[in-house]
Amino acid sequence: MSKPKLQFWYDFASTYSYLSAMRIEASASAAGVTVDWRPFLLGPIFKAQGWTTSPFNFYPAKGRYMIRDIKRLSHERGLVFHMPSEFPVNGIKAARLALVGKFEGWIAAFTTAIFRAQFETAADISEDTVLETVADELGLDFARLSALIAKPDIKERLRAQTAHAGRIGIFGAPVFVTPDDELFWGDDRLDQALKWVRAL
Amino acid sequence: MSKPKLQFWYDFASTYSYLSAMRIEASASAAGVTVDWRPFLLGPIFKAQGWTTSPFNFYPAKGRYMIRDIKRLSHERGLVFHMPSEFPVNGIKAARLALVGKFEGWIAAFTTAIFRAQFETAADISEDTVLETVADELGLDFARLSALIAKPDIKERLRAQTAHAGRIGIFGAPVFVTPDDELFWGDDRLDQALKWVRAL
Numbered sequence: 001m002s003k004p005k006l007q008f009w010y011d012f013a014s015t016y017s018y019l020s021a022m023r024i025e026a027s028a029s030a031a032g033v034t035v036d037w038r039p040f041l042l043g044p045i046f047k048a049q050g051w052t053t054s055p056f057n058f059y060p061a062k063g064r065y066m067i068r069d070i071k072r073l074s075h076e077r078g079l080v081f082h083m084p085s086e087f088p089v090n091g092i093k094a095a096r097l098a099l100v101g102k103f104e105g106w107i108a109a110f111t112t113a114i115f116r117a118q119f120e121t122a123a124d125i126s127e128d129t130v131l132e133t134v135a136d137e138l139g140l141d142f143a144r145l146s147a148l149i150a151k152p153d154i155k156e157r158l159r160a161q162t163a164h165a166g167r168i169g170i171f172g173a174p175v176f177v178t179p180d181d182e183l184f185w186g187d188d189r190l191d192q193a194l195k196w197v198r199a200l
Numbered sequence: 201m202s203k204p205k206l207q208f209w210y211d212f213a214s215t216y217s218y219l220s221a222m223r224i225e226a227s228a229s230a231a232g233v234t235v236d237w238r239p240f241l242l243g244p245i246f247k248a249q250g251w252t253t254s255p256f257n258f259y260p261a262k263g264r265y266m267i268r269d270i271k272r273l274s275h276e277r278g279l280v281f282h283m284p285s286e287f288p289v290n291g292i293k294a295a296r297l298a299l300v301g302k303f304e305g306w307i308a309a310f311t312t313a314i315f316r317a318q319f320e321t322a323a324d325i326s327e328d329t330v331l332e333t334v335a336d337e338l339g340l341d342f343a344r345l346s347a348l349i350a351k352p353d354i355k356e357r358l359r360a361q362t363a364h365a366g367r368i369g370i371f372g373a374p375v376f377v378t379p380d381d382e383l384f385w386g387d388d389r390l391d392q393a394l395k396w397v398r399a400l
Binding site for chain 2: 049059061062064065068069072169170171172182183184185186188189192
């Protein structure tokens with residue numbers, strides 16, 4: 001019997017998605033669950049809710065709290081966290097590259113490397129130079145990948161994945177979706193989601 | 201040495217505050233921590249952020265998710281949860297009564313009884329008859345309490361407590377505040393907050 005799957009919906013601009021990305025493979029593996037990495041874009045989802053930027057920017061007290069909360073959690077987990085000077089960044093190219101990685105089998109390594117570039121080193125992941133450095137580290141040919149994500153196919157797949165997220169009720173990130181369509185929102189729900197999958 | 205205190209800031213209309221209220225005394229006691237019950241009103245706090253109602257009403261997908269999330273958590277914890285037909289309700293009288301209970305030593309029992317009336321039986325806690333039933337159950341004289349909360353003193357204390365919440369950066373509920381002024385937002389941060397207090 002194949003292992004049950006947990007979908008992991010994430011946006012590269014999402015700080016709490018970073019926290020989950022850094023631990024989901026280990027947690028899922030310990031639970032006997034496979035991770036189905038699902039990059040999508042929060043931008044269109046927020047826009048449909050009437051937001052033009054991150055809620056952490058709209059509400060300064062909430063934004064300040066979020067940074068403190070993530071620093072505490074990062075510290076507990078032995079992670080480094082630096083808020084990038086621009087937030088949220090445009091992660092569309094990174095998300096398209098991740099989708100290529102899904103078909104080619106390197107999405108997990110690529111996703112964690114991009115999150116680390118952004119939140120450990122505060123690099124601007126909307127920049128080609130940053131994406132290229134990450135690709136190089138993973139032994140990937142950035143020129144080849146750039147050509148792939150410039151084609152309509154990958155762009156359309158990312159649009160479709162984002163539209164699907166909206167249809168199934170995703171309104172933030174990270175979100176974990178179980179085989180029986182339960183949604184769990186937030187890094188703090190990862191263990192509960194894995195427990196749910198195991199009980200199916 | 202006296203036990204360290206953890207402030208528990210809650211609003212009676214807050215569903216996640218219900219979850220915390222039902223477990224905080226047991227969790228804090230196990231951690232050797234005393235609970236400092238702090239009722240306040242989210243209304244003025246939300247208003248200062250530009251919201252006229254609960255964010256769960258603004259964003260339907262988020263509101264639907266919240267109900268599902270709380271039902272799952274309630275089930276895990278052996279609690280009953282029914283969403284009241286009106287949400288959020290006006291909890292101002294209940295909050296004023298709770299403040300009287302703080303001075304008279306019955307705030308924990310009163311708070312949990314009000315939360316149960318609202319979320320277990322879906323009663324409208326803005327109604328005097330509901331408040332009176334709860335007071336009766338606790339052996340409290342509702343006529344005496346009603347006279348007390350009609351005076352300016354308790355009203356002013358609740359206003360001051362709510363203003364204080366805003367000043368220290370509270371933007372939602374529940375929030376736990378440690379002796380060294382760390383804020384932890386959300387029922388899912390209770391254990392972390394208690395751990396923090398123990399490490400001081």
